[in-house]
Amino acid sequence: MLTKIRAALPNAVCLVVDDDSPDGTAEIARRYAEESGASDSVLVKIRKDERGLGGAIRAAMQTAIDGKYDLFCNMDADLSHDPTDLPRLVSTCLKENADVVVGSRYIEGGAIVGWPWRRKVMSGLINGFTRKMLRLPVRDASGSYRCYRVGCLAGLDPPRNPSDGYAFIQEVLLRLHRDGAKCVEVPITFTERVHGTSKLNFREAIRSSLTVFRLLAAR
Structure with missing residues (x-):
């Protein structure tokens, strides 16, 4: 990788x-x-x-903020996200003056390869529920392949009760959207990992759903 x-x-x-x-x-x-x-x-x-995934991403973001980097790209470490897509995310961020570019499985040209139907259903339900309830401006609200402008991340107020699990992926997108960030999507193909197992299970799905309600209540 x-x-x-x-x-x-x-x-x-x-x-x-x-x-x-x-x-x-x-x-x-x-x-x-x-x-x-x-x-x-x-x-x-x-x-x-x-x-937790959320805490790990926050730690990486803080490193980018402290280091005064321009852009921060986040991706899974099991090659489910193809690194050759990185230049497209970065160039889209620069050309379209975007604040966050989402590598999307759910727009035209995007795809998921190798998932069993149950995993696809779970991911689709979580994504659709989150996107509609929080009124997020992207089709793929639960994917973690993204490119952010570090300045926008630095401008966010620290969350009171940050999510440590997968829900942080939706939480940070919501907070950026509320701050007026410009969100853009580019299509990617997500490929199931060859080794290891995903930590996204039914319990994590429930936790993510409950976090959506918490975020709604905090509006």
């Missing part, structure tokens, strides 16, 4: 956020950085005693 990202965006800095996983992810990333001579452009951040 790191090799593909660096080939797609040679000038980018890659940040791997690891929740102190016992599978050796952090060490593999560090070894890659050393052996490829990329210690300055491949960074590893380990979160101790913390778990």
Whole structure:
């Protein structure tokens, strides 16, 4: 994944956020950085005693804000998101003066490959429910392949009760939209991972739905 990202965006800095996983992810990333001579452009951040996709993305965003970067791209680390799509997200953000560009599975040209029908139904229901209830201006409100302007992220007020799970993906989009951010979508093909298992399950789906109601109540 790191090799593909660096080939797609040679000038980018890659940040791997690891929740102190016992599978050796952090060490593999560090070894890659050393052996490829990329210690300055491949960074590893380990979160101790913390778990959750939302918290990991927030930590990465804060690193981008503190480092005064221009753009922040977020993607899954299992190659479900194709790194060769990164230049399209970045160029769209720049050309259309967008504040957030969403890699979308649910617009024309987008697709999902390799998911069982139950997973597709669950994702579609969560996405549709969230998008309509929160009136978000995109078709894919639950996908995490995105490019943000760091200045817009820095301008957001800190959330009182931030989501640590998948719901953060919808939460940050809602907060940006409420601040008047320009949101654009580009089609991507999401491909099911070859190894490992997804953490999106029925319990996480319920948590995400409850978070939608919390966000509605906070309006």
